[in-house]
């Protein structure tokens with residue numbers, strides 16, 4: 001059986017007593033699986049990620065999580081504007097698998113020597129995926145990772161992410177039901 005990378009059991013959480021966002025919510029994710037979280041604006045999708053990252057504490061229930069990285073909606077906010085990408089990647093990860101990842105992501109080394117604003121949104125999102133993968137997470141949280149990109153690039157970036165699914169589990173927040181049903185093993189509505 002594949003490794004479990006995330007186990008949420010009977011989670012309850014709300015910012016206020018009046019409006020609980022999660023009541024007895026459970027979720028299990030294994031290595032090699034991609035599950036999508038969909039829900040209306042305000043349903044609690046980002047809150048769930050904050051709980052998984054340990055930035056918020058459950059009021060009830062437990063969350064067991066393996067080594068985790070996150071890819072955000074807006075790739076420009078993922079990098080400091082004043083340093084080259086290579087500088088920022090070196091800071092957080094070992095570069096052992098850099099060449100094979102760059103090949104996988106169709107990413108040219110020269111781009112790593114540039115500043116974030118010198119890249120297109122699609123290129124920069126690929127750089128943030130490369131950085132996340134170099135950190136060798138067992139769980140990757142994807143918060144609308146393609147929403148800042150145009151349609152053609154969206155699909156390309158999702159395909160590149162999925163190429164790396166073997167060694168980790170992925171949890172994807174999206175508003176896009178078509179995307180969710182295309183790529184996820186299970187779609188969870190909250």
Ligand SMILES: Nc1ncnc2c1ncn2[C@@H]1O[C@H](COP(=O)(O)OP(=O)(O)OP(=O)(O)O)[C@@H](O)[C@H]1O
Nearest residue numbers: 015016021039040041042043044045046047048175
């Ligand atoms: N720090 C906070 N304090 C109090 N309430 C909060 C806080 N953060 C979020 N909320 C409220 O909790 C609810 C869930 O917010 P959350 O950001 O998790 O929703 P979401 O599903 O990610 O929404 P969206 O799709 O718009 O990003 C919202 O009603 C929001 O106003």
